[in-house]
Amino acid sequence: xxxLLTDLYELTMAAGYFAAGKSDQVATFEFGIRRLxxxxxxxxxxxxxxxxxxxxxxxxxxxxxxxxxxxxQFASAGSAFFDYLRGFxxxxxxxxxxxxxxxxxxxPLLTVRAPxxxxxxxxxxxxxxxxxxxxxxxxxARCVTAAEGRxxxxxGTRRAHTPEAGTxxxxxxxxxxxxxxxxxxxxxxxxxxxxxxxxxxxxxxxSCEVDSFRKLQALLGANTVHLIDTxxxxxxxxxxxxxxxxxxxxRIDSGDFLALSRAVRGILDEGGLREAKIxxxxxLDEYRIRDLLxxxxxxxxxxxxxxxxxxxxxxxxGAIYKMVEVExxxxxxxxxxxxxxxxxxxxxxxxxxxxxxxxxxxxxxCGSGEALLRPVxxxxxxxxxxxxxxxxxxxxxxxxxxxxxxxxxxxxxGEPWPVIHSRELRALTxxxxxxxxx
Amino acid sequence: xxxLLTDLYELTMAAGYFAAGKSDQVATFEFGIRRLxxxxxxxxxxxxxxxxxxxxxxxxxxxxxxxxxxxxQFASAGSAFFDYLRGFxxxxxxxxxxxxxxxxxxxPLLTVRAPxxxxxxxxxxxxxxxxxxxxxxxxxARCVTAAEGRxxxxxGTRRAHTPEAGTxxxxxxxxxxxxxxxxxxxxxxxxxxxxxxxxxxxxxxxSCEVDSFRKLQALLGANTVHLIDTxxxxxxxxxxxxxxxxxxxxRIDSGDFLALSRAVRGILDEGGLREAKIxxxxxLDEYRIRDLLxxxxxxxxxxxxxxxxxxxxxxxxGAIYKMVEVExxxxxxxxxxxxxxxxxxxxxxxxxxxxxxxxxxxxxxCGSGEALLRPVxxxxxxxxxxxxxxxxxxxxxxxxxxxxxxxxxxxxxGEPWPVIHSRELRALTxxxxxxxxx
Numbered sequence: 001x002x003x004l005l006t007d008l009y010e011l012t013m014a015a016g017y018f019a020a021g022k023s024d025q026v027a028t029f030e031f032g033i034r035r036l037x038x039x040x041x042x043x044x045x046x047x048x049x050x051x052x053x054x055x056x057x058x059x060x061x062x063x064x065x066x067x068x069x070x071x072x073q074f075a076s077a078g079s080a081f082f083d084y085l086r087g088f089x090x091x092x093x094x095x096x097x098x099x100x101x102x103x104x105x106x107x108p109l110l111t112v113r114a115p116x117x118x119x120x121x122x123x124x125x126x127x128x129x130x131x132x133x134x135x136x137x138x139x140x141a142r143c144v145t146a147a148e149g150r151x152x153x154x155x156g157t158r159r160a161h162t163p164e165a166g167t168x169x170x171x172x173x174x175x176x177x178x179x180x181x182x183x184x185x186x187x188x189x190x191x192x193x194x195x196x197x198x199x200x201x202x203x204x205x206x207s208c209e210v211d212s213f214r215k216l217q218a219l220l221g222a223n224t225v226h227l228i229d230t231x232x233x234x235x236x237x238x239x240x241x242x243x244x245x246x247x248x249x250x251r252i253d254s255g256d257f258l259a260l261s262r263a264v265r266g267i268l269d270e271g272g273l274r275e276a277k278i279x280x281x282x283x284l285d286e287y288r289i290r291d292l293l294x295x296x297x298x299x300x301x302x303x304x305x306x307x308x309x310x311x312x313x314x315x316x317x318g319a320i321y322k323m324v325e326v327e328x329x330x331x332x333x334x335x336x337x338x339x340x341x342x343x344x345x346x347x348x349x350x351x352x353x354x355x356x357x358x359x360x361x362x363x364x365x366c367g368s369g370e371a372l373l374r375p376v377x378x379x380x381x382x383x384x385x386x387x388x389x390x391x392x393x394x395x396x397x398x399x400x401x402x403x404x405x406x407x408x409x410x411x412x413x414g415e416p417w418p419v420i421h422s423r424e425l426r427a428l429t430x431x432x433x434x435x436x437x438x
Numbered sequence: 439x440x441x442l443l444t445d446l447y448e449l450t451m452a453a454g455y456f457a458a459g460k461s462d463q464v465a466t467f468e469f470g471i472r473r474l475x476x477x478x479x480x481x482x483x484x485x486x487x488x489x490x491x492x493x494x495x496x497x498x499x500x501x502x503x504x505x506x507x508x509x510x511q512f513a514s515a516g517s518a519f520f521d522y523l524r525g526f527x528x529x530x531x532x533x534x535x536x537x538x539x540x541x542x543x544x545x546p547l548l549t550v551r552a553p554x555x556x557x558x559x560x561x562x563x564x565x566x567x568x569x570x571x572x573x574x575x576x577x578x579a580r581c582v583t584a585a586e587g588r589x590x591x592x593x594g595t596r597r598a599h600t601p602e603a604g605t606x607x608x609x610x611x612x613x614x615x616x617x618x619x620x621x622x623x624x625x626x627x628x629x630x631x632x633x634x635x636x637x638x639x640x641x642x643x644x645s646c647e648v649d650s651f652r653k654l655q656a657l658l659g660a661n662t663v664h665l666i667d668t669x670x671x672x673x674x675x676x677x678x679x680x681x682x683x684x685x686x687x688x689r690i691d692s693g694d695f696l697a698l699s700r701a702v703r704g705i706l707d708e709g710g711l712r713e714a715k716i717x718x719x720x721x722l723d724e725y726r727i728r729d730l731l732x733x734x735x736x737x738x739x740x741x742x743x744x745x746x747x748x749x750x751x752x753x754x755x756g757a758i759y760k761m762v763e764v765e766x767x768x769x770x771x772x773x774x775x776x777x778x779x780x781x782x783x784x785x786x787x788x789x790x791x792x793x794x795x796x797x798x799x800x801x802x803x804c805g806s807g808e809a810l811l812r813p814v815x816x817x818x819x820x821x822x823x824x825x826x827x828x829x830x831x832x833x834x835x836x837x838x839x840x841x842x843x844x845x846x847x848x849x850x851x852g853e854p855w856p857v858i859h860s861r862e863l864r865a866l867t868x869x870x871x872x873x874x875x876x
Contacts, residue, residue, distance in 0.1 A: 006623075
């Protein structure tokens with residue numbers, strides 16, 4: 001992992017901490033969800049393996065160091081600092097909620113405790129890697145909820161913000177409950193089921209549609225999905241019947257999905273293809289899925305692209321990575337930000353979840369229910385293998401099933417999940433505020 | 439470049455084209471802008487080097503091939519197909535508009551002409567790599583327009599959809615006119631100026647704010663930007679005055695930017711720091727920049743993060759990659775899609791731009807004005823080095839300066855740029871439609 005993949009100010013601060021003799025001072029930073037996107041009642045934590053991979057492999061090579069030395073901002077940084085970067089390793093601790101955990105506004109998602117430079121540098125990468133996946137996993141969960149048992153397949157790599165975002169988005173969507181993804185690399189890297197058969201260009205490369213269907217069926221057998229809307233959707237459905245043979249079914253990618261799915265269902269049933277399924281794709285999101293099913297559309301699977309892969313209704317979220325504790329001259333100090341529009345709580349934390357509420361507490365407190373933040377890395381080492389993707393997906397499904405009905409709705413719940421702060425945390429906050437530098 | 443970084447259906451179609459004996463048939467695919475995002479009057483082409491890099495290096499390794507063989511979709515694909523993948527190279531032609539070119543609705547951005555499998559496979563990657571950068575470059579141009587000569591700096595990697603998206607977003611923002619980026623890797627890889635000094639955590643890691651300012655100034659000299667809103671913005675400004683010394687200026691990251699920038703300007707001026715500049719950051723976009731400047735805010739630079747790095751008002755765009763020509767049994771056939779809500783024009787194209795309008799023509803036509811699509815790769819080889827990033831940035835600035843006033847506005851222009859289709863292209867479209875398979 002290239003140490004330069006971070007904001008420059010993380011590196012100028014590193015040089016500053018180093019020059020100020022602070023490189024041994026331990027700091028704790030907290031990655032928290034400051035605000036949920038409008039209409040979202042929860043998010044689903046995702047992206048932890050990317051965090052661990054980054055922290056384990058964060059390095060500065062010679063070319064990278066030479067680049068930094070060439071920048072005016074590092075003109076006064078001594079060569080001892082560059083030697084420090086040359087030997088840089090993350091030696092700290094990481095605590096995190098497991099992937100698939102449902103989280104609410106104001107809650108911490110992970111905590112990094114390390115010598116201050118090591119804790120500061122990862123800010124940019126962590127925010128970017130985790131926030132995006134967490135938004136996509138939650139969006140997937142909303143689509144899956146709306147689909148009421150039908151399959152939702154992630155189709156959005158082409159719309160994602162870079163191909164890499166598409167690959168990780170497919171992973172996050174699977175955690176959120178999608179049945180699979182169109183992204184082949186997501187399947188290869190992460191074991192997510194991959195799906196897809198043919199595009200309009202396939203159909204158009206033959207002189208007649210029925211030939212293109214025959215060739216596809218010969219290749220894919222029971223996995224065949226005929227894309228039937230290249231010329232005329234109903235005619236396409238009749239040709240799928242004509243070709244027959246084992247097939248998964250057909251896909252409709254344009255038009256009035258309600259009317260077309262009904263007509264196509266009729267054609268397939270009349271043609272003896274009662275087992276053949278209908279997939280739709282194109283400009284879908286959780287609301288359209290819900291509306292189609294409420295209207296009784298006989299659709300078996302939804303391919304969701306753009307809206308899912310870009311979390312289009314909420315392409316970003318107010319996540320923060322803030323210093324909550326720091327040693328100053330060997331004395332632990334709690335820190336928080338109290339500027340009028342951006343308030344944070346000091347100190348390392350734990351979240352205790354029971355059936356009725358979440359309690360955000362100080363990290364050393366005892367609480368009842370499940371403690372969400374768990375140790376992941378200690379002293380720079382992964383303490384045990386992370387839960388695998390299937391476990392993360394199961395945890396998400398269980399977490400969401402456990403939510404009160406109102407929070408599973410697509411609209412913003414009038415009453416959010418209760419998240420309160422423990423008495424100890426409130427006391428610390430008051431005390432830190434009273435003693436803060438001014 | 440991992441050949442699996444594409445949608446599975448590109449690969450099942452590849453197997454199908456191969457099985458159908460079509461692998462020598464030449465096809466032309468067009469990457470076009472079907473629809474501009476609402477409120478956007480133009481986009482700015484960006485991402486071409488990533489396309490070229492992909493096409494030059496697209497390969498299938500043994501592990502990737504073994505993975506494909508393990509999938510049920512490839513159970514009937516013969517081993518000759520996997521041998522084909524093993525030796526896969528892109529041997530085709532790429533035509534593209536240069537980076538920095540302003541484009542409008544309905545226009546092609548690039549064209550790939552190659553044996554059909556080679557032209558089909560890149561669809562997913564190309565759409566994802568180019569669309570995102572093109573949106574960010576345009577968003578940057580809007581922010582820069584709104585800033586009326588003040589600097590706009592891209593600060594959004596932490597909000598981007600993966601760290602890689604942040605890195606490429608910083609590049610695209612520079613093409614669109616940003617003065618620089620916070621992303622250090624963007625600087626290292628692409629030579630974009632990098633900016634940034636310190637965060638709130640820096641200030642909080644000292645027992646008093648003025649100490650943190652002194653240490654920063656000692657390190658950064660004339661590049662110092664004091665972040666003054668950790669405790670109290672006006673007090674912060676007074677402390678910046680107290681520290682004095684050469685500095686770039688101060689940054690305000692929260693609060694009422696209009697009132698605070700005025701008050702801070704007064705404090706700096708009174709303190710003899712008339713040369714010190716004021717930067718603001720936090721929840722900015724082109725509209726807020728415009729409104730602040732119209733209200734007379736004495737702001738010298740804007741750090742724009744979330745809204746820019748995620749193109750938040752338009753996190754996606756209706757871009758398409760469609761087959762427009764294909765050989766069938768050795769005969770060139772023009773193709774297009776005529777389903778009711780997704781119409782495309784057949785055949786390889788050229789765009790001629792003059793002072794009054796764009797004319798989309800057939801690729802062989804003569805036209806007046808600048809021909810926007812230029813050959814980039816022929817026979818799988820790059821024909822000459824791509825224009826560098828500075829040239830792309832200059833082209834964007836010139837393209838935008840050349841736009842009629844109404845199209846540079848932040849609101850949707852009542853009258854868009856005229857984009858018409860040549861008589862030959864219209865004739866071909868009619869003919870293709872009349873002769874299309876049904």
